Amino acid sequence: MSAVRCRLAPIASSSLPALAATSRLPLLKSTRLFSTNTTPKAVTSTVDVLGNVPTLELQKLLEGGHYRSVVNLCGPEEDYISPANLCEKYRLRYASLPVDSNKLSFGLGESLVSALSTMPHPLLVQCQSASRASAAALLHVASSPHEQPDAGSGGTAELSMSPESKGTFMSPTKALKFAEEKELPFLGKPPLKQWVERYLCARHVSLGHEDPNLFFRQLFDRESCTFTYILADPRTREGIIIDPVLEHLDRDLSLLDEYGIILKYALNTHVHADHVTSTGCMKARLDGFRSVLSSGYSSARADLHVDHDAKLFFGDRYVVARSTPGHTPGCLTFVLDDHSKAFTGDALLIRGCGRTDFQSGDSELLYRAIWTQIFTLPESCLLYPGHDYQGRECSSVWEEKRYNPRLTKSLPEFKELMANLGLPQPKLIEVAVPVNLEDGMAKIPSGELRCFGCQG
Numbered sequence: 001m002s003a004v005r006c007r008l009a010p011i012a013s014s015s016l017p018a019l020a021a022t023s024r025l026p027l028l029k030s031t032r033l034f035s036t037n038t039t040p041k042a043v044t045s046t047v048d049v050l051g052n053v054p055t056l057e058l059q060k061l062l063e064g065g066h067y068r069s070v071v072n073l074c075g076p077e078e079d080y081i082s083p084a085n086l087c088e089k090y091r092l093r094y095a096s097l098p099v100d101s102n103k104l105s106f107g108l109g110e111s112l113v114s115a116l117s118t119m120p121h122p123l124l125v126q127c128q129s130a131s132r133a134s135a136a137a138l139l140h141v142a143s144s145p146h147e148q149p150d151a152g153s154g155g156t157a158e159l160s161m162s163p164e165s166k167g168t169f170m171s172p173t174k175a176l177k178f179a180e181e182k183e184l185p186f187l188g189k190p191p192l193k194q195w196v197e198r199y200l201c202a203r204h205v206s207l208g209h210e211d212p213n214l215f216f217r218q219l220f221d222r223e224s225c226t227f228t229y230i231l232a233d234p235r236t237r238e239g240i241i242i243d244p245v246l247e248h249l250d251r252d253l254s255l256l257d258e259y260g261i262i263l264k265y266a267l268n269t270h271v272h273a274d275h276v277t278s279t280g281c282m283k284a285r286l287d288g289f290r291s292v293l294s295s296g297y298s299s300a301r302a303d304l305h306v307d308h309d310a311k312l313f314f315g316d317r318y319v320v321a322r323s324t325p326g327h328t329p330g331c332l333t334f335v336l337d338d339h340s341k342a343f344t345g346d347a348l349l350i351r352g353c354g355r356t357d358f359q360s361g362d363s364e365l366l367y368r369a370i371w372t373q374i375f376t377l378p379e380s381c382l383l384y385p386g387h388d389y390q391g392r393e394c395s396s397v398w399e400e401k402r403y404n405p406r407l408t409k410s411l412p413e414f415k416e417l418m419a420n421l422g423l424p425q426p427k428l429i430e431v432a433v434p435v436n437l438e439d440g441m442a443k444i445p446s447g448e449l450r451c452f453g454c455q456g
């Protein structure tokens with residue numbers, strides 16, 4: 001609440017000065033025009049928004065006994081008719097939460113959501129033009145499950161929460177659709193609209209992902225900037241590892257041991273060109289699991305080749321393989337059963353994507369795969385890439401659909417861009433590709449296959 005001034009007026013005592021209170025009402029300080037939003041607009045059944053209106057009109061609204069509280073978003077420097085005295089007169093709760101359109105922050109959104117949910121309803125939210133008020137009301141709707149339209153309570157099915165979204169927070173797209181249907185005035189103010197979108201996105205992707213039925217760790221290799229992931233069912237202790245790196249075999253085996261994980265599968269999202277997988281060597285050190293690669297690499301070595309839609313179970317949980325070719329022909333994205341997380345390998349990177357200039361890469365295939373197989377996941381789905389070169393850890397479908405500078409281009413523009421990236425070849429490509437085609441094994445002079453690296 002530190003970002004805003006919040007003054008909650010106590011419910012007035014029984015001895016209310018009648019006419020005296022009216023005479024204390026501040027006069028209009030200038031000839032500023034009143035808002036065009038002079039009648040309350042219902043955002044929900046208990047939250048209305050209103051612009052700046054003349055005292056008598058405000059009085060008529062508040063004396064009727066309908067509202068139980070008023071939240072005023074105007075700052076002290078603005079010309080407006082303060083509802084404070086009228087609230088005192090009619091024994092309504094009153095809060096002043098100035099919203100400066102030049103200082104819109106996440107914290108401000110949190111304060112507004114908190115105020116609008118705790119003030120007694122029916123509630124009137126007011127500002128000059130009802131723009132800030134309608135933005136605040138939308139944040140409240142998106143954050144409050146009981147305020148959200150759903151099929152069961154007469155709302156449109158399209159606006160209802162998807163079962164995959166699990167949490168109680170409305171998706172940014174649904175919330176904005178709701179705002180459009182209601183013709184909320186903030187939509188006409190770009191800074192307010194952008195603030196609302198960003199607040200909704202940040203809340204939406206950060207909620208509902210703490211899953212007590214999933215053990216999850218993200219690990220990093222600084223040399224190749226590769227991410228490795230461990231997932232397990234905490235009940236059965238069965239788990240998987242995705243894209244393990246040879247140099248970290250000891251680290252990963254120790255962690256699996258310390259976590260008490262019974263490894264079922266070691267998955268490679270594709271045949272890597274920049275580092276050697278540890279899946280082959282891991283098999284020399286740990287029993288009971290199978291290495292996995294796409295059936296797109298039918299001649300490559302792996303214990304299991306999987307097709308698009310294959311489910312890989314660990315305990316009661318599973319990931320589904322989705323074919324996302326383009327960086328290489330056999331790239332897979334592994335999607336968690338509840339669509340809360342997806343492991344995109346080198347198909348989709350944060351604000352980027354895998355290069356398509358070697359290993360039979362195909363930029364058109366990649367573009368189509370990302371749009372059809374990844375961007376169709378719920379917007380709240382967290383995306384965990386195979387690499388990040390700029391210190392980022394994860395993203396979401398919502399973010400990448402809007403902010404990925406490559407994938408937001410048209411297909412012809414994307415193809416043009418990908419054909420001219422001009423990146424140097426990965427330093428290890430000549431070594432890594434042949435070894436990874438053998439599941440991280442290498443032929444020793446006698447022709448036998450041994451673990452690459454340990455040669456054991």
Ligand SMILES: N[C@@H](CCC(=O)N[C@@H](CSS)C(=O)NCC(=O)O)C(=O)O
Pocket residue numbers: 224272273274327346352353354355356387423424425426427428
């Ligand atoms: N400098 C690294 C290789 C960097 C690189 O080419 N990364 C690949 C994924 S690993 S094959 C990629 O697709 N990058 C896309 C991009 O836009 O950066 C090395 O020498 O190993």
